[in-house]
Amino acid sequence: MRKRLTTLRTASTSLALSAGVWATAGAQVNDLPGGPAVNQLNFHPAVTRIAEEQHWLHWFMMAICLAIFVIVFGVMFYSILKHRKSVGHKSQELAEPIWVELGWTIVPLLIVIGMALPATKVLVAQKDTTNSDLTIKATGMQWKWGYDYIKGEGEGIGFLSTLDNSHREMSNSGKPPPTDNYLLKVDNPMVVPVGKKVRIITTANDVIHAWMVPAFGVKQDAIPGFVRDTWFRAEKTGDFYGQCAELCGKEHAYMPIHVKVVSAEEYSAWVGEQRKAMAAAADDPSKVWALTDMIKRGESVYAANCVACHQATGKGAGPIKPLDGSVLVTDANNARFIEVMLNGAAGGSMPAWKQLSDTELAAVMTYAKNTWSNKTDQIVQPADVVAARK
Numbered sequence: 001m002r003k004r005l006t007t008l009r010t011a012s013t014s015l016a017l018s019a020g021v022w023a024t025a026g027a028q029v030n031d032l033p034g035g036p037a038v039n040q041l042n043f044h045p046a047v048t049r050i051a052e053e054q055h056w057l058h059w060f061m062m063a064i065c066l067a068i069f070v071i072v073f074g075v076m077f078y079s080i081l082k083h084r085k086s087v088g089h090k091s092q093e094l095a096e097p098i099w100v101e102l103g104w105t106i107v108p109l110l111i112v113i114g115m116a117l118p119a120t121k122v123l124v125a126q127k128d129t130t131n132s133d134l135t136i137k138a139t140g141m142q143w144k145w146g147y148d149y150i151k152g153e154g155e156g157i158g159f160l161s162t163l164d165n166s167h168r169e170m171s172n173s174g175k176p177p178p179t180d181n182y183l184l185k186v187d188n189p190m191v192v193p194v195g196k197k198v199r200i201i202t203t204a205n206d207v208i209h210a211w212m213v214p215a216f217g218v219k220q221d222a223i224p225g226f227v228r229d230t231w232f233r234a235e236k237t238g239d240f241y242g243q244c245a246e247l248c249g250k251e252h253a254y255m256p257i258h259v260k261v262v263s264a265e266e267y268s269a270w271v272g273e274q275r276k277a278m279a280a281a282a283d284d285p286s287k288v289w290a291l292t293d294m295i296k297r298g299e300s301v302y303a304a305n306c307v308a309c310h311q312a313t314g315k316g317a318g319p320i321k322p323l324d325g326s327v328l329v330t331d332a333n334n335a336r337f338i339e340v341m342l343n344g345a346a347g348g349s350m351p352a353w354k355q356l357s358d359t360e361l362a363a364v365m366t367y368a369k370n371t372w373s374n375k376t377d378q379i380v381q382p383a384d385v386v387a388a389r390k
Contacts, residue, residue, distance in 0.1 A: 028178035034215055035184055035241035044214040047236045047261075051217030053122045061115060068111070126217075129231045132199035134192060140202070140209025140222035140244065142351045143251040147190050150201075154271040157278065160305070160355065161188045163254045168308050171254070172317075184241045187304065189258035192234065193267035199231045205355075206348060207249060213242035213259055221246060234261040249348070254308070283359035285382040291366070294379055298367025301360045305353070314372045319349060324372040329365075334380050337365055338388045358382040358389070 031037040035044075046052040083089040135151035148158040164185040170176035171183065192198050202211050202222035212219040216232040234240070242257035262270065289297075302310075310316050314324035323329050328337055341361050344352035353361060362380040369378045 030180050032180045032184070032241065034239045035181065046217065047215045047234050047238070047240065048217055048232045049235070050122070050126055050232065051215060053125070054217045057118060057122055060118065064111065064115060126230065129199045129229050131197065132231060133196040135199040135201065136190065136192075137201040137203065138190075138211045138222065139355075140204040140206075140211070140248070140255075141355070142206050142249050142348060143244075143255045145190075145211070145255070145257060146355055147188075151199075152196075153193075153268065154274070157271065157274045159188045159274075161186045161190065161258070162304065163187075163256055163308070165303070165307060168254065181241070183253060184243075184256045184258065186256055186258045189239070189260045191260045191262060191267060191270050193264050194234055194237050194261050195264075197231055197233045199229055201227055201229045203227050206344075206351060208246050209244045209248050209255070210246035211242070211257060212245040213240055213257055215240045215242075216259075218242075219245055234259075237261045237263060283357060283382065285358040285386045287359075288381060288383075289359075289362070289379070291370070291377065291379045294363050294366040295370050297359070298363035298365070299371075301356070301364040302367050305356070306364065314368070314374075319346075321346075321350075323368045324374060326374075329368050330374055330376050330378075332376075332378060334365070334378075334384055335388070338380070338385055341365060342385075342388060354389075358385040361385045 029038055034047075037044075043051075043055055043058070046055055085091075133152055134149070134154070137146075137148040137150055139146040139148070144160055144162040146158070146160050149155055163183065164187055167179075167183050167185050170179065176182060200211060200218070200220065202209075202220045203226060204222040204224045206224060208224070209222040210219060211222055211230075213232070216234065218230050218232050220228050220230040222228070238261055240259045240261065242259075244252060244255035244257070246252075248255065309320045310323050311320075314322060316322040328340065331337065338361070340350060341353050341364075343354075344350050356364075359382045362382045362385050365380040366378070368374065369376045369380070
């Protein structure tokens, strides 16, 4: 008996400690402004007029459905209780007058029309992308977003937005620490000015993705070979988050969206910084690079685009093939390696990287050829990539 009580006390203590640990961990996670909230039951707070109208429409429809539910089931249960057999009522066939037939046809029709009119108004407004101040193309790819500013202030700016590698490492650890923006932090957020109408053009390089930011009331599929569009006008500054909302492969959960809404002055300053950075990064594809310079450049490209799958060690993980010791990487003939980088391989497990510049592709291949145990002293020049693109 004493042994059993001791066992019960030990189990109770363990459960209490576990509950305390979970409570402490839960307490460290807070609501993320512009993103998900702890124990969230409602929509994200709206920061666009469209999102506000969507919220109103949702509750309007809910109220109608609730009223119908109460009336229909109220009458049904009242009839069941009032006219049950146990109190002496007998079943009988009732006539069906024309007003009953008309009633249960016309009334639902009027209800549907009453619901359709405001819904149609909101839907039409969602698709009105005319007179936009800024147009940005969002390209979904496994597993990141590419943003190209194609109209308005900032025209010509383009960059990739990838999950921050520290969050990838948290996920890989299996025990991520409590973090408010877990799997939502990116290296390059999309930046837009407050109060301006922003048109988003969506497409994809590989499979179907979906660009979604709940606080904006925006969700638009990104389909390969098709161009779709939507828009938003943020009425508040701040950071707003979303995720790819279409199951797009094994790393679907690692494809966040981060939109930073700033003042007009801050946006103009950001555009200036981006133009300077692009000018500094612009490379002449005919330039002949030294091996050490190319390896150094390739290290940063690898860290930004490749380390998530192939790991910092180059060993890969699971179905991801290693680069360290790979015959494809160390082969003196670079043609096959360049082809894989440009077009992908293994049915999409290795995505295509055509969006990188010729110099970036040459640099990251050179880095892989001369890092870890791959001490080949081989170099890939940008001109080699240019020739392979043709």
